[in-house]
Structures are given as C-alpha cells and as structure tokens.
Amino acid sequence: MSRRAAFPALLAVLAMLPAPLALAQARPCPPGTRVLRQDAAGSLLPAASRVTLPGGMHLDGIGVGAREIELRLSSPDGFRCTASLVAPDRPGAATHRRWLALAPSGDPRCRDAGDLLLAAIDDALPGSPWVECRADVPATEALALPAGSGTSRPLVLAVGALGLLLAGIGLVAAIVLSFRREED
C-alpha cells in the first residue's frame, strides 16, 4: 500500500475505534439492566406444549436467553422458523401481554404460532420473568437488555443536528456542483 493510501486507511481504522471500545465495555448483566430469569424456563415448556398451533406447526424447542425467549417451530412440509418473545417495552413488538411481547416476524405462520404461544407462556408465568442486575449480583451468562436511559438530551439533540446538517450540506453542495462547469 502506498503512503498516500495509508493515511485514509489509518483514518478508517480510527473511525472504527468506537466499536472495539464498546465491545470491551460490554459486561454481562451490568447494574441497571435486566435479564430473563433462567429458572423461569421450567414452567414454559409444559404450558407451550399444550397449545395447538395453526397450520400443523410444531414446537421443536424453547431457548431462554438473557433478553429473549426463542421458540423454535417447524411444520410437516419442512418449513422452519423461530419466534422471539421479548420484553413488552421493546419498541415495535407485534403483540404484547403482561410480561412478554412477540418480536416482529415477517412470516405469518411464525407470527400466528408465536401469538398463541405468547399467550400460553405469559399466562403460565407466575410473575415477572425479568430480574434487575445489581452490583452485588453475579453476572448471568449472556448480555443484558439496557433497562433505562443512558443518553443525555443535549447529546441526542446534537447528534440529530449533525445528521440534518450533513444532509443539508450535501443538498446544497450537489446543487452548486451541478451548476458548475465540468473541469474536464
């Protein structure tokens, strides 16, 4: 690589710095976040397996992660999909119940089966399956869902202004350049 190419490459690498920094900061179950109780899994499968799913769909298994419950589904024609149950305050949930919500799914068969399983599982839960992470609580295995705000309002406004400013500069520059004579 030539020296002239090295400088922009270095810039690009520097631009990527926030990513590894963020990854380095990622700790399992940091205080102020919440995760699913792993012991909730025991009551889920019996409740879910009683549900008759539409279109011959079959529940192959349930996985309880830190932030979502994964429902693995299949049908006799070989169709397979996974529906995810998440926290009800997660934006964009397709449907929600007391403790859980169905994450959006593009496939109607998966969504319909997920809807029914969501109802059965939510009804079967004796209480909230979510547990707050505290400093004195040992970390769970997986990463946690951020439970609250961490962004200051001025920063949000500044970032919003930056996006609008860049778009505005782009528009003005494109029009100005269009009316300039081509150099070549």
Place this chain on the structure above:
Amino acid sequence: MNPASRSKASLVLALAAGGCIMAWRMGGPEPALWLDTIGDQKLVTDCLDAGHCRFEGMHASVPGIRVATGWATARTLLDHLGISPTQVHQGINVLEGLVVPLAGLAGLEVAGPGAALLSALASGLLLHQLDLQHGVLYNSRPVPFAGALFLLLALQAVRRRSVLALVLASTMAAVTANVHPVNGFLGLSAIGCGLLFPARRLRMAGLALAAFAIALFAGAPWMWVANLRLLFVEGGFRPHGAQGGDILTGDLLPWMAVGMAGVACLVLRPGRDPSRRRDAAAVLATLAPMALVFLASVLTRAVPMSDKYLAALVGPIALALGWPAAQAFGALLDRTALRTRLQALPPRLRNAAVIAGPWAVAAAIALMPADPRVPRGSGGYVGPATLTLPDVSALADRLRDLPGWGQARLFRALGHPAAGDILAFLQLLPPLPDVPDDPDDRARLLVLKVPGDRVPATLPAGWFEVRRRGGMALVAAPIDGWIDWHRFKACSLPPPSPGDDGCRDLRYVPDPDAPSPVPLGMPVLPSGTPATLQLRLDLRVPPAPAEHVVVLPPIAGLCPGRVVEVEGARHEMSGDGTRVRLLGAGADGSDGRMTVRWDLDGRPDQTCFYDGFPPLLLEGTPEEVDTLLAMLARTRVAAGGAP
C-alpha cells in the same frame, strides 16, 4: 447566469414543481395515525419531557437488529425546535418531491436533457410503485430523497474527480444508514465510486470508507454499538431460516433488473465516448451492492423482503432506466433522420420546445394518479376514514372543554376502529382530567370520520363536529348506550387448548403492564388466519318504553361482526344478525344479554384490523343510528365486496 445554466435551472425548477405536487398528493397534508409514528413520538416525548432519552434504536424485523436512531434523534431535535409532526410530514413530502429533480439532475449530468427528463419521469413512477406508506410519518419516508442525493453526489465525485463530493456522498450514505441499517450498503457504493477515481483509487476508496465510518458512528453511536455487540459478542444476527423469506412486496424488482441490465450494456458498449463507460460504472456502483444483497436475501430466504428496503435506490434505478432509454431514443432519431428534421425547425420553435418540454414532463409527473390513503398493512387500522394526528389533537382539545370526559371514561367509552391508536396518541398529548369512570355510566363516544357532505346540517343533540379538513369531517357522537361495557365475557374461538375454553370475564380497564393502552385480558388473536372473537355483553334495558338499535356496519377494513343471540330482552333481529332492534320492556322490564361475534381476518379477499379492543359496534336510538349509517354510507361495503 449563462444560457446553459438558465436552461438547466428551468428544467430543475419544472421537475421540482412537478415532483413536489406529486409527493404532496401522495402524502397528504397530515400524517396518518399510525403505530410507527406513535412509537417514534413516544421516544421523542420521553426524551424531551421526561428526560428519558433511549436512542439505542428500534427493533427491526430481523431479530436483534436495531434501526432508526438517526431518524429518532432528528425527530427529537425538530420537536425541540417547535416543529410539529405535521410540519415534519409536510417537509418530508417536499423532500420526496425533490427525488424527481435530483434524478433529473443526475440524468443531465451523464447524458443531457433527454436522459434527465426520462429519469425524472421514471423516478415519479417508481415512487408510486415503491411499498412506501406516503401518508405516514416514519423513518422510511426520507430514504428515497437521501438515496437520490447520494446518487447525484457520487456521480459528481466520479465525473468531476471531486474529493468534496466523494466525502459528502459517503457521509450521505452514513446518514441514510442511520435511518435504516439496510442503507449501509450505500457505503460500499461510495467506496466503489472512490475506486473509479483515476490514479488515486485506493486513496479515494479509503477516504470514502473513513468518511462513511466516522459519520456512521457519530450519527448513531448507541445503535451501532448495540448492533456490533449483537454481531460480535452475542453471536451474530442469526437470520432465522425461513422466518422472513417471502417477498412481501416486490414491484420494484423487475424495474431494478431492467435498469441494471441497461446500465451494464452501457458499461460493456461505451460507444464513441469512452467517458460514458466510467459514468455507467459509477451508476452501476451506486446500484449494485444494495441490489445484489437484496436479490441474495430473496434467493436465500434469509430475511423478510419488501421493496421498501430499496427506497434508497429509487433515484439510481430511475437513472438506470432513463439513461439507456434516452440512448435508445437518440439512436432511433438518428436512424430515422428525425433528428435532422427537428434541427431544421425554426429556432424560435426549438427554443419553445426546450422550455416547454420539462414543464410538460413535470405536469405528467404532477398528475400521476395518487391515492393518499394509507395502504393496508400491519401498522394500524386502514379504512376509508383513517384518522390523522391533528384529528386526534383536535378531539382531545374538544374533550377537555366538555365536562365529564376523563381518561378512564374515554378508555371505556371510545368507539372507533382504531380506538387503541387514538388512546395511545392521546397519552402523548396534555392529559384529560383524571376522574374515575362511573360504574353506572353507559355512555359511548362514537368517533367517525366521514365525507363532509354527508354530515347533516343539524346533528342530533349532544353530537358535535370536531373538525373539517380536505372534504372530510370528524364527528363525535356521544350516545346513551344500553350495552354495559364495564364488565363482559370475551371468548376466542376455537378454544386455544383442550383445557381452556378461551373465555374470560373481563372489566373494561387498561392493562397496567402494557406499554400502550389495551384492555386487560382481551384475547390476543393471531392475525392472518381465520379466528373468531365472541363478546357476551350485558344489556341495561330501561323500564320505560323505548327503542334502541344495535348495528354492526360493514365498513372496509373493519372485521365483520354479527349478533348471534339476545337473551332476556324483547328484540327484533335481522336475518344476518348485523342489526338488532331492542325494545324497552315497560314496567316489568328486565336486563338482558347479547352475544356478538366478529370474524377476524375471515373475509376471503382481505384482512381486517383487530388491536385488542372490541371492534366497532354502533348503537343508539333509531334516529341516531340512521344518522350514523347515512354518514357512513360511502364507507360501507357490500358483503365481501370492495368499498
């Protein structure tokens, strides 16, 4: 200004006028009441009013991926500056209209006025084809504008060897990606354009990458940190096999294929002008990364695909269609010697044609058929009278002036197909009085948006017109009901499991744990498959002789319902159960019960909307119900038919 610039300015002005008129007709003056808009506004309000700023992004249809932080931060800033959602919607209408002149300018840049006009025309057609909900304020709306701007900057960068244009194009790609990550593939396009710089390929590609990455992280740091954590720490995005798979809408796909083929021909057969190969390669670079990823996703059925994800490519596809078409047209003119004849026309006539041509194309774009109604989708109630955000604000203002309408009463009494969305948006406005609901109150507040000319000059006592806009009137009809909605039994049929009859005794109160208003315990029924909701409702029949009518109107977008049984009250029921006449029992009057069923998604030709609230049911005196039905006349449908 020299004549060439004047001619160019005239062309841009004409196309901008045509595009903006078209976009305004498609988008309408006010944003529809819609789930996505309510969610966005909740983020904005939480941040500005309550100081709870959560901008790690919203969830996408691919599990775990977060999107739209750039959109949410921009919306928050605009709200902070006092720009209302309606004004933002109108501004985005203008931006959407600017796609047309931007595509035209791109055409002008590479191949002259013919390509400019055809590209502009194609961009108007593609905006109509795209699965974009033009009447809704949500993050996909500004993407076609951003994509067209990216195209123009990228072309200018390559053609003029402009480093500034390349940096701005890369930055634009990042801004667009922060609105939706799928547009991140424009970053690859920017790098591709950098590689087209003669003699400085690697350096320019590196610069494009650096500008893209810096703007990407600066514009939505929380979202990309979350997405990178998902990718590298939590094991990747895990596209779930066939979970998405289907092409939900793909009207743009054939146009994209034709356009790419056309531009590829220009790359392979540059003709007499070798610089055309470079320009064509630049157009191909703006198109190819996103297009190929989209096609690969369709073929591998990895994620749900809709051509709304190609919104950023409206400009590039339009140019890819317009440019080869202009080339072909030019070749035809040459072959038939028509060009020579045209050049022989008197100069005055030719000048007039040069000026009139763009305006004629602009007029064609402006007059393209546009239906501002929101298309059918999963985001909310879609009917002939979908409410807008200002409709709900006006309703709230009127209710605050009326005695007795507190939040709890309105939750139980509001009658509208999209009652849940109305109540959710009301939560973001200054609150109604917090007074408890009277358990003996049977009032209903039916809210209907109907054609203005269907509203009678004199409304029944107590009814009022909330507002009138664009030929439609929003009417509120307080009704003294006979149905007791405080308590009822709700069943989902067929029963969900052998041990569960699917029935629940419910009180009509909000679910305290739900993030948006929804009645506690109402069945959650799957969408897309036939299911039945059954409500068993108590009737409070007055002892004095009286007459009351209950009607389940066939309205487009509304689930069809019918009364299946009335117990303990004198009544007459129509054969199809959609109309029941209840009679006051006189001195020996007693209460009764009524069982109503709604077929959710039961119609063979269309789906209907159910959001956990009891679907709309009209009731009132015969005169009141006749007035309601007369107002709804144009929005009703014949059984199983179209509106």
